[in-house]
Amino acid sequence: MELFAARNIVKRYANHTALDDVSISISQQSVFGLLGPNGAGKTSLIRIMNQITGPDSGELFFAGEKLNQQHISQIGYLPEERGLYKKMEVGEHALYLAQLKGMKRPEAMKKLKVWFEKFEMTSWWKKKVEELSKGMQQKVQFIVTVLHEPRLLILDEPFSGFDPINANIIKNELLRLKANGSTVLLSTHNMASVEELCDEIALLNRSKKIIEGSVSAIRKSFRTNTYEVEFRGNLLGFTNALWAGAQLLEQEQVEDVCKVKVKLLANTTTNDLLQAVMRVSEVQGLREIVPTMNDIFIAKVNE
């Protein structure tokens, strides 16, 4: 089921077009990756989704309804450029932001206590924000983003500023939230986390959407028929054995074990390859090299 949809969004500023006819569709209870190089229009789209700015044309839908002010309390937004009032006390600040999202003070208090205990930060409650480290502030921001249990979470670079341990905690929280029914839009440059977390993605480049779909389908569609073969034996013999059906891309030898990357040419199967090389060497492993999101990102953006 579709939770959020943007159809044919156009946003122009004085000198440039930030979004040119961009459409996305986010399914319920999924993690949607919004990718793209700097300046591609991600932040513009995210701000439109949060009703911070409006599109010049195009329509937005939340759970089937036209997006309106009532939906604000059902969306949690963690912007990329985020901060807190430095002079406020942490607890008071968290309560303030929760109330702005429409929560009642006692309810917000109760939930905050739970989260603060979970993240082992109860002792911060009375501290001033400026006394916290950047990572600690990020934790507070993450909590207030998810506190009101929004149906849609919009997270812009949520892992920046976290050490690997805390980044992992946040990752696990996201997966738990998704399991509990939340939908997440994730905008990040960290492609490893995209592969790990995202079900579907959209790639923006120069104000246009250039790819969309599920991560596994996209990776499959970018296969280049390249395989990695590991074997014991003579590299020269192996190369000769390849004959016309495959092309050697890379080679690497550690002691007597060789690792090579070969690209199979048309009509050649992995079985053909194996038959050819088995005669001259002892094959230890064969696996297909599926391009990573990183490779795809770089390849598509540079096109």
Place this chain on the structure above:
Amino acid sequence: MNKIFLIIQREYLTRVKKKSFIIMTLLGPLLISSTMILPVWLATRDHAEEQKIEVVDESFLFRDSIPPNKNIKFTYTTASLDKVQEDFYKTDFTAVLYVPSNIITGGGTVKLFYKEQPGVVTEEYIKTSIEEMIYNFKLQKNNVDLKTIRNAQTSISLITEKIAKNGSTERTSTSMQMGVGLVLGLLIYLFIFLYGAQVMRGVIEEKTSRIVEVIISSVRPFELMMGKIVGVALVGLTQFLLWLILTFSIYTAAQTALFSGIKAEAVQKELVKEQVFRKGANLEALKMDKPGKHTAGAYEALDTFGSIDFVSIVACFLFYFLAGYLMYAALFAAVGAAVDSETDVQQFMLPITIPLVLSFVMAQTIIKEPNSSLAFWFSIMPLTSPVIMMVRLPFGVPWPELALSMSLLVLGFVFTTWLASRIYRTGILMYGKKASYKELWKWLFYKG
């Protein structure tokens, strides 16, 4: 509506809890009341010291004739100055007054020797007493009748009265009206500057700390801006009110503590007398302990205090105070949104400060001619009316003019708020870019 209330509450509470606010709130009244109390206290302290003065009069003109007052007593001796000086510390005289023999012919110097420095009042009293006695003596010597001279000296007091259309008259005092007008105008000017700048700083803080994007995903930029403006206004009103209450209580407390036994009125009288004395007014008034012409003038001014219609002035003051602030604060907020740090505000501050400073400078001229056409135009234009109209008000302003000025100010406020909110909502999301006037102009027409 609920959210804007939350914002107002936060803006108000964080500012009121600040140390600088608390210190300013306490220091202000202390300063104000001490400038009111100190001169009075010093004056009464001076009078409290008894002066017993031994007079060595070589001219033989003043024997037993310098008029004493309740603090200064004179004793006359025939002993020589040297002898008196020698014995000075054996006696309980506080000072020795020496009058040389050639005092009438001129060139002689009257000297006052003391153990402890006498106050300026004592000195002035002795000086004017002797001067007047010599003056009288010279008149007599030249066969001029003292009474003729006295009769020739005339002092008139000018009372200004306003005749209203219905024929009733009302006593006014121009100096009092000028005073009230200027003080109220100055208050509005200061309030707009101080608290407008606070709004601007608040916006810049939200921008630089990057909290703003989190907030405006929950509330509209307009609500955030108005919440801040109203919150800061309440802080200003709180401070103003506390200053009034604290100044009054400190003043009253200090009065009872320092001058217990002396009625406040008496203290006030002493002060007026003191001022009259300093100005070198005629001694007669002091001797008789009756208000002299200056004193009378001051009392008249106090009497006419009641002639100014205070209820409507206070009502108008509150209106111009708030509407003027709201109009300017919106502009200050827009400037805050357009820049990235406080060091960049200069270029945008100019259009805001010019009308404000201009109106304050104009106030000094307009107060002298409150019904000129210059005064009229400046009190109608929204950017200058909050200060200028306050200056004019105590002199009486026809109500159609007042109504026109007020409605234009409300329009001005609506317009600047509209203008500011357009710049604000775009500006707060622009990081790391210094805007130009051309860009601000474009922001006005961006679609929400």
